[in-house]
Amino acid sequence: MTLAGVAARRQGGPVIGIPRALFFYEYEAFLRAFFRSLEVSVLLSPPTNTSILDAGTKLCVDECCLPVKVFFGHVAALSGQCECVLVPRLVSVARREYTCPKLLGLPDMLREQARLSGQRIIDVTLDMYRGRTSLLRASVEAARQVGRRPAQALHALGLALTAMSRSRAQAQEASHLETPRKNPGPVIGLLGHSYLVGDSGLNLRLETHLERAGATQVITETGLNAVEVEREAATLPKPLFWTYEKATVGGALLMLKRHVADGIIQLASFGCGPDSMTSSIIEWHCRRAGVPYMLLTVDEHTGEAGLETRVQAFLDMLEWRKKEAR
Amino acid sequence: MGDFWVVLRAVIDELGMDCVVPPPSSAKTVSLGTRWAPETACYPLKLCLGNMLEAIDKGADAVLMAGGSGPCRFGYYAQVERQILSDLNKHVHFHVLEPPQTHPRELASSLVALLGRRMARIPRALTVGWEKALACDDVLAKSHLLRPREDRPGATTRLHTSAIRAIDEASTVREVRRAVKAFTEDACVHTRPQGGPREVHIGIVGEIFMIMDQFANLGIEEKLGRLGAVVHRKITITDWIRTHLFPWPWKHTGSDDPRASAHPYLNHFVGGDGIESVGYTVLGAREKLDGMVHLLPFTCMPEIVAKSVLPQVTEDMGIPVLSLSLDEHTGEAGLVTRLEAFVDLLRARREVACR
Numbered sequence: 001m002t003l004a005g006v007a008a009r010r011q012g013g014p015v016i017g018i019p020r021a022l023f024f025y026e027y028e029a030f031l032r033a034f035f036r037s038l039e040v041s042v043l044l045s046p047p048t049n050t051s052i053l054d055a056g057t058k059l060c061v062d063e064c065c066l067p068v069k070v071f072f073g074h075v076a077a078l079s080g081q082c083e084c085v086l087v088p089r090l091v092s093v094a095r096r097e098y099t100c101p102k103l104l105g106l107p108d109m110l111r112e113q114a115r116l117s118g119q120r121i122i123d124v125t126l127d128m129y130r131g132r133t134s135l136l137r138a139s140v141e142a143a144r145q146v147g148r149r150p151a152q153a154l155h156a157l158g159l160a161l162t163a164m165s166r167s168r169a170q171a172q173e174a175s176h177l178e179t180p181r182k183n184p185g186p187v188i189g190l191l192g193h194s195y196l197v198g199d200s201g202l203n204l205r206l207e208t209h210l211e212r213a214g215a216t217q218v219i220t221e222t223g224l225n226a227v228e229v230e231r232e233a234a235t236l237p238k239p240l241f242w243t244y245e246k247a248t249v250g251g252a253l254l255m256l257k258r259h260v261a262d263g264i265i266q267l268a269s270f271g272c273g274p275d276s277m278t279s280s281i282i283e284w285h286c287r288r289a290g291v292p293y294m295l296l297t298v299d300e301h302t303g304e305a306g307l308e309t310r311v312q313a314f315l316d317m318l319e320w321r322k323k324e325a326r
Numbered sequence: 327m328g329d330f331w332v333v334l335r336a337v338i339d340e341l342g343m344d345c346v347v348p349p350p351s352s353a354k355t356v357s358l359g360t361r362w363a364p365e366t367a368c369y370p371l372k373l374c375l376g377n378m379l380e381a382i383d384k385g386a387d388a389v390l391m392a393g394g395s396g397p398c399r400f401g402y403y404a405q406v407e408r409q410i411l412s413d414l415n416k417h418v419h420f421h422v423l424e425p426p427q428t429h430p431r432e433l434a435s436s437l438v439a440l441l442g443r444r445m446a447r448i449p450r451a452l453t454v455g456w457e458k459a460l461a462c463d464d465v466l467a468k469s470h471l472l473r474p475r476e477d478r479p480g481a482t483t484r485l486h487t488s489a490i491r492a493i494d495e496a497s498t499v500r501e502v503r504r505a506v507k508a509f510t511e512d513a514c515v516h517t518r519p520q521g522g523p524r525e526v527h528i529g530i531v532g533e534i535f536m537i538m539d540q541f542a543n544l545g546i547e548e549k550l551g552r553l554g555a556v557v558h559r560k561i562t563i564t565d566w567i568r569t570h571l572f573p574w575p576w577k578h579t580g581s582d583d584p585r586a587s588a589h590p591y592l593n594h595f596v597g598g599d600g601i602e603s604v605g606y607t608v609l610g611a612r613e614k615l616d617g618m619v620h621l622l623p624f625t626c627m628p629e630i631v632a633k634s635v636l637p638q639v640t641e642d643m644g645i646p647v648l649s650l651s652l653d654e655h656t657g658e659a660g661l662v663t664r665l666e667a668f669v670d671l672l673r674a675r676r677e678v679a680c681r
Contacts, residue, residue, distance in 0.1 A: 101397045108594070112637075241395055241397065276365070
């Protein structure tokens with residue numbers, strides 16, 4: 001057991017393990033506030049590292065995308081440290097939209113692995129396709145599975161929603177505070193799932209490489225106004241029915257409309273179903289707007305050096321374009 | 327997609343429009359599709375796109391494509407294909423038919439735009455179409471049963487092809503039924519009445535396009551039949567129409583419901599045919615089939631979920647499952663080797679069980 005595990009145990013009360021992957025990056029503030037209010041200690045798996053990646057690759061079916069494989073690795077990293085692990089089934093987080101099919105089947109895919117390692121899965125279904133009541137039901141169900149009453153769950157839900165909107169507002173504000181440096185290099189729009197962009201173990205320290213290669217500023221979806229992103233996404237002939245990917249495309253369209261980015265990099269995992277669609281849509285719009293676009297695909301075989309070279313080449317190309325334009 | 331074109335052509339003809347059937351999928355279709363489609367889109371998109379381009383070359387000026395509401399990617403394919411066609415300067419009318427349950431208004435408006443006054447012909451068109459769909463499935467199911475028992479290699483396939491042609495040419499319900507009857511009589515002449523002791527029974531589950539399109543799956547049903555396996559498959563044209571287009575009157579209930587049977591292995595729908603793959607595997611085990619073949623296009627999201635829970639079904643219910651993920655790079659020889667090995671394994675299991 002790691003130090004974190006011992007510390008979480010010592011506080012007494014139930015401990016819930018949360019894998020630091022997939023939904024965690026989108027809902028970190030929500031989950032922390034929710035379980036704090038329920039007085040349940042949260043034990044996070046360590047940041048993605050090679051052993052987690054290897055474990056995930058071994059445990060998961062070969063054809064899965066890297067983030068799901070890594071999720072398996074994170075659940076394995078939590079085994080022996082806490083009895084229950086949160087693996088929600090996120091069917092839909094917005095009206096008339098879905099998440100990815102693999103998130104729909106996540107608890108079922110993991111059940112056998114968890115059973116073998118003696119973990120209990122906290123499996124709650126969140127399906128907001130027809131409305132928001134499912135959020136209430138899911139919170140009550142999650143609280144019940146860790147031994148808390150419905151009233152406590154509803155109280156916690158209120159706090160958690162506030163915490164989530166506050167953290168989103170903060171993230172958006174923080175991105176505006178960055179002042180341009182003296183030597184202005186290119187501004188890069190970085191698009192992709194939060195669990196790829198936010199996980200430096202998965203994206204092989206992409207942001208560091210961007211900075212080293214001379215990018216002045218990296219704009220991500222979190223730095224954009226969600227309402228405007230939504231509005232841009234609605235301009236497509238048929239709106240996308242995946243929530244996160246809709247935001248990705250909306251973010252790209254907003255960046256192109258505002259002319260804020262000199263180049264757009266999309267980060268996707270190999271075999272990602274929705275991103276095979278979004279990448280072609282974004283590429284099409286970038287080509288029409290005359291903004292350079294690069295698709296970086298990562299899987300467990302991706303080498304950091306190769307990624308670095310591609311990033312450097314892309315930024316060099318942007319620099320040349322800038323010089324020629326002058 | 328398999329013999330689906332027969333049904334669609336019948337419906338479109340009855341509605342008073344001309345239908346251009348693209349040439350059968352070929353290497354050219356694949357190369358056209360893979361050239362213009364997004365790189366990691368699944369094989370069905372690439373083949374469909376190739377078919378569309380070939381149909382446009384043959385003179386089609388409108389494309390009819392199904393829509394969807396996710397979470398499977400298929401629901402967005404029409405949009406991507408429309409974009410690609412317009413980039414290629416193929417100026418065609420692109421009609422998307424959205425599913426009736428989630429997008430009734432969109433469906434109605436596109437039907438009105440497409441048909442106008444000819445809406446009144448819909449009932450008759452659907453009647454003929456449905457009869458042809460039933461006939462195609464009937465002929466197919468019989469050919470699966472008869473192929474391992476045929477007297478000469480290829481006899482069943484030849485009869486099947488000519489039966490499909492007869493169904494396609496039939497213009498009334500009675501002619502369709504006559505074509506099916508003729509097929510049944512001919513088939514009885516060319517086959518042995520009883521299966522041999524080495525006959526095994528294999529179920530096919532998976533993504534519907536890959537199952538139905540005999541080009542995409544490299545004729546897997548025929549290959550299995552030649553190896554002496556009777557193929558059982560529940561996912562057919564009529565089943566798809568029943569469960570996806572008009573679920574209300576024909577909903578599966580009770581013990582033959584694949585969605586309920588998938589419990590506890592997969593407790594929620596995952597888009598596409600993911601839950602059906604698991605459910606039909608469980609049902610196959612209950613029906614004492616010898617094994618299952620699970621077909622999926624490479625990177626198919628719902629089927630990957632199914633693929634990762636199927637080993638558990640195998641362990642609990644003792645039914646071997648061969649998952650085959652196919653795309654444009656799949657080699658035929660490799661597939662044949664795997665199928666031979668699988669059929670041999672099933673035979674060996676059977677002999678051990680009989681002892």
